[in-house]
Amino acid sequence: MVHFVGAGPGAVDLITIRAKNLIENADVVIYAGSLINKELLSLCKDGAGLYDSSHLSLNEIIMLMEEALKKERSVVRLQTGDLSLYGAIREQIDELKKRGIPYDITPGVSSFLGAAARLKAEYTVPGSSQSLIITRLEGRTPVPENERISKLSSHGTSMAVFLSAGNIGGLVEELLKGGAYTCDTKAAIVYKATWPEEKVIRCTIGTLEEAGRKNSISNTALILVGDFLDSEKEVSRSKLYDREFTTGFRRGVREGTGIICFTDRGQELSGRISDGLFERYKGSIHIYRADSDGKLREWLKDVFYRFENIVFVGACGIAVRMIAPLLIGKTVDPAVVVIDEKGENVISLLSGHIGGANRLAEETADITGARAVITTATDLNDKFAIDSFAKKYDMEIPDPKLIKTVSSAVLREEPVHIYMSAGSDDSMLSEISRQSGLIIHDTGSIPTDISVIAQDTNNVIISIYDMGIPGLILCPRKGYLGIGSKKGVLAETVKAVFGDFIKDNKLFKESIVMAGSIDLKKEEAGIRDFCRDEGFEFETFSAEELNTLNGDFTSSELVKEVTGTDSVCERSALYLALKYAKEGHIEIKKYARDGVTFALALADAKRLN
Numbered sequence: 001m002v003h004f005v006g007a008g009p010g011a012v013d014l015i016t017i018r019a020k021n022l023i024e025n026a027d028v029v030i031y032a033g034s035l036i037n038k039e040l041l042s043l044c045k046d047g048a049g050l051y052d053s054s055h056l057s058l059n060e061i062i063m064l065m066e067e068a069l070k071k072e073r074s075v076v077r078l079q080t081g082d083l084s085l086y087g088a089i090r091e092q093i094d095e096l097k098k099r100g101i102p103y104d105i106t107p108g109v110s111s112f113l114g115a116a117a118r119l120k121a122e123y124t125v126p127g128s129s130q131s132l133i134i135t136r137l138e139g140r141t142p143v144p145e146n147e148r149i150s151k152l153s154s155h156g157t158s159m160a161v162f163l164s165a166g167n168i169g170g171l172v173e174e175l176l177k178g179g180a181y182t183c184d185t186k187a188a189i190v191y192k193a194t195w196p197e198e199k200v201i202r203c204t205i206g207t208l209e210e211a212g213r214k215n216s217i218s219n220t221a222l223i224l225v226g227d228f229l230d231s232e233k234e235v236s237r238s239k240l241y242d243r244e245f246t247t248g249f250r251r252g253v254r255e256g257t258g259i260i261c262f263t264d265r266g267q268e269l270s271g272r273i274s275d276g277l278f279e280r281y282k283g284s285i286h287i288y289r290a291d292s293d294g295k296l297r298e299w300l301k302d303v304f305y306r307f308e309n310i311v312f313v314g315a316c317g318i319a320v321r322m323i324a325p326l327l328i329g330k331t332v333d334p335a336v337v338v339i340d341e342k343g344e345n346v347i348s349l350l351s352g353h354i355g356g357a358n359r360l361a362e363e364t365a366d367i368t369g370a371r372a373v374i375t376t377a378t379d380l381n382d383k384f385a386i387d388s389f390a391k392k393y394d395m396e397i398p399d400p401k402l403i404k405t406v407s408s409a410v411l412r413e414e415p416v417h418i419y420m421s422a423g424s425d426d427s428m429l430s431e432i433s434r435q436s437g438l439i440i441h442d443t444g445s446i447p448t449d450i451s452v453i454a455q456d457t458n459n460v461i462i463s464i465y466d467m468g469i470p471g472l473i474l475c476p477r478k479g480y481l482g483i484g485s486k487k488g489v490l491a492e493t494v495k496a497v498f499g500d501f502i503k504d505n506k507l508f509k510e511s512i513v514m515a516g517s518i519d520l521k522k523e524e525a526g527i528r529d530f531c532r533d534e535g536f537e538f539e540t541f542s543a544e545e546l547n548t549l550n551g552d553f554t555s556s557e558l559v560k561e562v563t564g565t566d567s568v569c570e571r572s573a574l575y576l577a578l579k580y581a582k583e584g585h586i587e588i589k590k591y592a593r594d595g596v597t598f599a600l601a602l603a604d605a606k607r608l609n
């Protein structure tokens with residue numbers, strides 16, 4: 001058997017374990033002497049036959065292999081990096097096949113990966129490029145016409161150029177021909193990546209040739225180009241892990257307002273709206289002047305679910321066309337309003353209730369003197385809208401499908417029963433009691449046999465914060481989750497324990513505002529991943545901070561010894577509640593299982609912004 005083995009980029013310890021085993025056991029090693037690190041050969045057993053292929057023709061290499069195998073000796077063909085890139089293994093394999101010689105392939109770390117590691121760079125940075133082109137200038141090996149660098153460079157992607165350090169001037173010319181890179185595009189030369197004599201030179205395409213000359217680079221180097229090398233450039237964070245990213249499953253944390261305008265006049269009006277909204281919300285406001293549909297579409301795709309509010313200054317048609325492909329659903333879409341350039345009408349276009357577009361339209365109207373155009377049915381008849389009500393009092397609706405049931409009951413003027421926990425917000429109570437058709441009960445009177453109510457009426461039931469009622473539930477976002485764990489805990493374990501924690505305590509996770517722990521746990525992957533997946537913002541505190549709290553905590557001497565505080569989860573939960581709402585108490589004490597602990601604090605006052 002002939003084993004083709006990838007030798008990695010250079011550093012001896014960057015080969016695979018399988019490669020090491022094969023080299024150690026080989027009787028014959030044919031290595032690419034010009035490129036591999038010869039220190040690797042010290043792994044070979046005594047008496048192994050070592051041949052440098054840089055002095056051999058293809059034919060000679062194959063004969064060597066054939067002869068060794070006849071004598072039942074095992075052969076390793078050792079080549080630099082990974083064999084699948086510029087390894088010329090196809091021609092060797094074809095010859096082996098002709099002769100019926102069996103072979104296998106062990107991959108290696110390619111030099112373009114070694115180089116990225118040394119540059120501490122990611123080729124596929126969100127916001128720069130999501131593709132990597134691996135290519136080379138034409139040399140003795142021809143490159144197909146369609147793959148000339150002048151053509152490939154028109155994409156402006158991240159690019160790793162092999163086998164071209166001998167003609168950097170020629171390369172630069174080709175790179176610029178594509179029109180996507182400029183002289184200012186970042187570039188790097190990595191000479192002998194991961195070797196002791198490695199050189200890493202950062203430059204731009206404009207200075208690439210000079211950099212190569214100054215450092216006498218002519219071979220064994222990779223040339224990398226693309227925005228991915230620009231560490232200054234702000235990257236849009238990977239959407240998958242971004243807590244601000246809204247998917248069909250969860251609503252991310254959003255903030256601020258995006259105002260989109262198309263003309264000078266529109267821009268002037270945007271400025272006025274921006275000033276007015278800022279005074280009211282103090283949130284961040286971004287005015288975007290769109291000069292092309294394509295760019296606007298790109299921009300919107302990126303920011304749509306980060307903003308809470310979006311204001312189009314222009315025609316409804318363009319707004320509808322721009323947002324249509326982005327919409328997910330009424331519980332997650334942001335508020336979108338459209339105001340005409342003259343500032344005469346402002347239309348609540350999307351997410352009137354839950355998203356707050358109706359209110360945004362009213363406010364924009366207030367600022368500009370325009371007329372607010374509201375078309376959602378419940379507001380039209382000045383009726384109670386459960387979704388705006390929820391938003392106003394910072395409550396979540398875990399099962400939004402029921403919003404429609406409630407709205408139609410309200411429109412049909414059927415009674416709606418609302419069960420509120422003791423201690424519910426007074427202004428909320430008085431708002432409800434002003435509405436006809438809404439009947440308030442306290443949670444003490446929740447009927448245990450719900451079918452009784454269901455049988456004789458069509459009454460809709462809304463309950464605040466209690467479980468087990470087949471009606472719409474509103475969860476006040478008052479909960480602060482404290483988490484503790486042993487070291488190295490798995491995210492799956494945290495998730496499983498959390499599942500039990502909320503089930504056993506009849507909690508809705510929608511009521512949780514954020515999660516916290518001690519700073520020792522700041523980088524605990526299991527906890528971080530869990531928070532990311534649940535969409536909880538995660539904050540940590542020092543033992544000293546946690547120790548400033550007084551109260552009756554479930555304390556443990558052991559925990560104190562390790563962390564410096566006697567209770568991690570309870571103190572963290574309470575610390576968060578006090579930090580973000582000024583008043584709070586521990587609602588659920590320490591819940592421990594499988595090395596994970598949870599506690600929940602509830603805010604006793606309104607959340608501060």
Ligand code: SAH
Binds near residue numbers: 010
């Ligand atoms: N199969 C190899 C590539 C072989 S072609 C791999 O996967 O890396 C040889 C070319 O690879 C060189 O001209 C150079 O461009 C590049 N190369 C190989 N090793 C390198 C290293 N350590 N640092 C930078 N470039 C390297």
